[in-house]
Amino acid sequence: VISQPAKILNFLRKQKYNADYELSAKQGADTLAYIALLEEKLLPALLHTFWVEAENYCSVTKPWFASRIAFPLSLYLPGKMSREALNRILLTRGGPPLYSLTEVEAQIYRDAKECLNLLSKRLGTSQFFFGDTPTTLDAFVFGFLAPIYKVCFPRVQLQEHLKQLPNLCRFCDDILTCYFRLTVSGHSPGGQDMADANLQKLTQLVNKESNLIEKMDDNLRKSPQHPPRKLTTLKLAAGGEESPLNRLSP
Amino acid sequence: AEPWPENAALYQQLKEEQILLSDNASSLAVQAFLQMCNLPIRVVCRANAEYMSPSGKVPFIHVGNQVVSELGPIVQFVKAKGHSLSDGLDEVQKAEMKAYMELVNNMLLTAELYLQWCDDVTVEEITHPRYGSPYPWPLNRILSYQKQWEVRRKMKAIGWAGKTLEQVLEDVDQCCQALSQRLGTQPYFFNKQPTELDALVFGHLFTILTTQLTTDELSEKVKNYSNLTAFCRRIEQQYFEGHDKD
Numbered sequence A: 001v002i003s004q005p006a007k008i009l010n011f012l013r014k015q016k017y018n019a020d021y022e023l024s025a026k027q028g029a030d031t032l033a034y035i036a037l038l039e040e041k042l043l044p045a046l047l048h049t050f051w052v053e054a055e056n057y058c059s060v061t062k063p064w065f066a067s068r069i070a071f072p073l074s075l076y077l078p079g080k081m082s083r084e085a086l087n088r089i090l091l092t093r094g095g096p097p098l099y100s101l102t103e104v105e106a107q108i109y110r111d112a113k114e115c116l117n118l119l120s121k122r123l124g125t126s127q128f129f130f131g132d133t134p135t136t137l138d139a140f141v142f143g144f145l146a147p148i149y150k151v152c153f154p155r156v157q158l159q160e161h162l163k164q165l166p167n168l169c170r171f172c173d174d175i176l177t178c179y180f181r182l183t184v185s186g187h188s189p190g191g192q193d194m195a196d197a198n199l200q201k202l203t204q205l206v207n208k209e210s211n212l213i214e215k216m217d218d219n220l221r222k223s224p225q226h227p228p229r230k231l232t233t234l235k236l237a238a239g240g241e242e243s244p245l246n247r248l249s250p
Numbered sequence B: 001a002e003p004w005p006e007n008a009a010l011y012q013q014l015k016e017e018q019i020l021l022s023d024n025a026s027s028l029a030v031q032a033f034l035q036m037c038n039l040p041i042r043v044v045c046r047a048n049a050e051y052m053s054p055s056g057k058v059p060f061i062h063v064g065n066q067v068v069s070e071l072g073p074i075v076q077f078v079k080a081k082g083h084s085l086s087d088g089l090d091e092v093q094k095a096e097m098k099a100y101m102e103l104v105n106n107m108l109l110t111a112e113l114y115l116q117w118c119d120d121v122t123v124e125e126i127t128h129p130r131y132g133s134p135y136p137w138p139l140n141r142i143l144s145y146q147k148q149w150e151v152r153r154k155m156k157a158i159g160w161a162g163k164t165l166e167q168v169l170e171d172v173d174q175c176c177q178a179l180s181q182r183l184g185t186q187p188y189f190f191n192k193q194p195t196e197l198d199a200l201v202f203g204h205l206f207t208i209l210t211t212q213l214t215t216d217e218l219s220e221k222v223k224n225y226s227n228l229t230a231f232c233r234r235i236e237q238q239y240f241e242g243h244d245k246d
Helices: A006-013 A023-053 A054-067 A073-093 A101-123 A136-150 A157-165 A165-180 A192-207 A207-220 A244-248 B021-036 B070-078 B091-118 B121-133 B137-159 B165-183 B196-210 B218-222 B226-238
Strands: B009-012 B042-045 B059-064 B066-069
Touching: A006 A244, A023 A054, A023 A073, A023 A101, A023 A136, A023 A157, A023 B091, A023 B165, A054 A073, A073 A101, A073 B137, A101 A157, A101 A165, A101 B091, A136 A157, A136 A165, A157 A165, A157 B137, B021 B070, B021 B196, B059 B070, B059 B196, B070 B196, B091 B121, B091 B137, B091 B165, B091 B196, B121 B137, B137 B165, B165 B218, B165 B226, B196 B218, B196 B226, B218 B226
Parallel strands: B009 B042
Antiparallel strands: B009 B059, B059 B066
């Protein structure tokens, strides 16, 4: 996961087209910095909400993932991902003076809330982070925020905090309506199944970022090189396992 | 708030024989920050500084009857005493500053740790001899191996264990390029006044440029960006001239 910033800046420098066509060098650097901030401050809390928090894990995440993975892997894989998430949280954030899991949890949620506040201040009133057209940073932030915003968990302190930041909610809704053909309430033409499949893809975004960015990279290399159109709507195939961002290129 | 006492001290490991690249960088960053705030501090070297620290990491400062470790908490502590470098920044700039500080911690510090503890050549020739040097055998080997095991576990958890040295150096290059592009032709990252970001970047880059390692590849990556080397020289001249070069 940490290799993402490198791949992204590489992508920005070598391609210089597509989503980051109009970014200056400084904005490219800012992208890298904000991604590092997200990974350091927001990712632990996100991992915790999805994979470690017992109620959330048992009632939502595990059945969701298990339902899409073939038996018998479905018995083993969610548990493994949960253990890895906890491991990562404890190793990166769990040193002294935080000695118990509850203290670590309190700290990571504090950091995540601060991170959300910082993002909100940075976004301000603009539509996207660098003006009127979406860029890699917008995709990244959306990948982190959308699962928090949309997935219905029993324990939702992060979601509640996010809802208090109206510009971030508006940002997520904009991208959802424009690129995912969902209405804000979450019901799509394909019905509740499609909404579930879409939400699951968003969750996979958090866990499979590297695949995502590589596919985007390939796709955009193959596409004709020209500046992006503003906010085209796209069709989503139902039930496909590919990531939604794959479809951003013409 | 209480005034800053005269006998404030910063603790780190022994400078000549023991301290490693990453700890030296962190310590230098804190020293630069305190110099920029005009707060006098003396550097005390102790072999067991790591164990004395409340969070297990160096450096830590002992001010009055309080002990605070690591740059983040020290910045907060100093702010509570009424000194701050980032008050003049607006909200968006503060967000940017925090993001860039995370970038440095995420990439540069992790790369330094990787180089010292996961690259076998460096580990054998530099890290192991230095880390345990104040202690007799077999304690020195045991402590080194224990620390190495701990760092490697962490690297594995964040996905760096699978990286090769070339990939790590590539990451350092990306990070330096981002910093260089952000700095541009300005004297400091937020134009006229230095902030904690400048202190942090200085700490890491200066240490990388001046530490003798088995290869020069790491410092070469930084030297590619002339505005970064000029930045380091400027801060060194302004804040460290006439003091001991720590």
